[in-house]
Amino acid sequence: MEGSCAGFRKELVSRLLHLYFRDGKTKVSGDALQLMGELLRIFVMEAAVRGARQAQAEDVALVDVDQLEKVLPQLLLDF
């Protein structure tokens, strides 16, 4: 599963989360930021990989919104 280099930087994750916090006192630990970055990376990878598998099953060369729509329900249930 490893071998990918791209990911969500700690600072980006921090800004994304703080955008939606309701309490001004809420903070996030460094480890939690790293772990959230990983979770977000998995989320995107799952969407992409499941979309690709759907395209393979349909024997098409392109992962288009049609394929993505089919894998979306289960993806959201898993998260």
Add this chain to the structure above:
Amino acid sequence: MFVEGKKALNPAQKRLKAAVHYTVGRLCEEVALDKEMQFSKQTIAAISELTFRQCENFAKDLEMFARHAKRSTINTEDVKLLARRSNSLLKYITEKSDEIAQFNLERKARKKKKSEDGNKSSRETAEAEAVDSED
């Protein structure tokens, strides 16, 4: 009834969304190479939009989990709770969490040792200089 309309984004949100879009694009590129598949621009945009929206759910949940535990700082236990819906996801995140903790622990130990060695060698130098001056 419970359906909320689409809200307009402020400049800060737009910038963050663009940053997410970039990272999503990079990740899809990796999958495209691995699976020998192409992703349409619309698909990448859709995944990016989805991820951005999912962050709102994640953030609110995390804040509530920490608050429930009477903390104001979100920690890795709260993140693990987020991953509870899928067994394999939870397992992966738990392992990652241990990896991160271990890595940071080792990094702290290395830093501490480095500063201790630094102090030790500067003390030895000072002692040597003191001995020389006594001659």
